[in-house]
Amino acid sequence: MNELHFAFRVRQHLNQSLQQIDDDKLARLKAAREAALSAQKEPAAVPALASAGHYLRFNFDSRGLRFSLAALALVLAAALYVHWQGDKLIAELSDIDSALLSDDVPMEALVDKDFNEWLKNSQER
């Protein structure tokens, strides 16, 4: 018996058996099939925004995009920090420079290194 012949015999047997199923069992099978079909969910209409969200989520899930966005955010944060630090430093410099230049202490007294030493020595004497 080759394979084709075997398959033919099996099919024949199944068809014959199908004819012999009781009406009661056929009714139960039918009811089960209808119950399964009614339980199947109807395809719901998807709103456009939900589709866009799904699209973005799908794309954001790609590692490359996430890394690029993280790197971009990091560089932007660093640039903002540098800008803020620069402004802070300039404000500090203008504070002290305007106080120093408008004070009556001679500028040379602050610049002359030897005077500082001389002052220390004269106080020790």
Added chain:
Amino acid sequence: MAKKLAGALIAALCIGAAAHATPTSTAVIATPPQPSWASLSVEQKTILSPLGNEWERLDNTRRKKWLAIAERYKRMTPTEQARLQDKMRDWAMLSPEQRLAARERFKEFNQLPPEERENVKQKWQEYRQQKDDEQRRKVEPAGGDTVPANPAQEAGK
């Protein structure tokens, strides 16, 4: 991609470190372009007039600082305004290291009580006098035609 993120992180750290640098290295501060001398207002030009010739050579950070000082100038007394304008050019001509050292000394000086501050100013005059005397002695020829301090006493010897 992780390499890109690491690169960005390193760049961010470098930029952050640069921002934390001492005021001697103000050139590293990222400052947007500042106005040229011609673009300043008449009032700004009047206040910053001692820097007129230097302005174009100043970097953006220093221009921004001087513009901030010009704003403060308006709230100063006439005496303070005169002192500031008097010292402005000399201050701009100092090296960054000299300015940094002077600022540090000024901070210390500012913390002194008023009597101590007066004492330092007096000591400065004394020091200047001493320096001038030393300079004069160097210029005068040794044992030469110097005029004796007390000619009568010299004649009596």
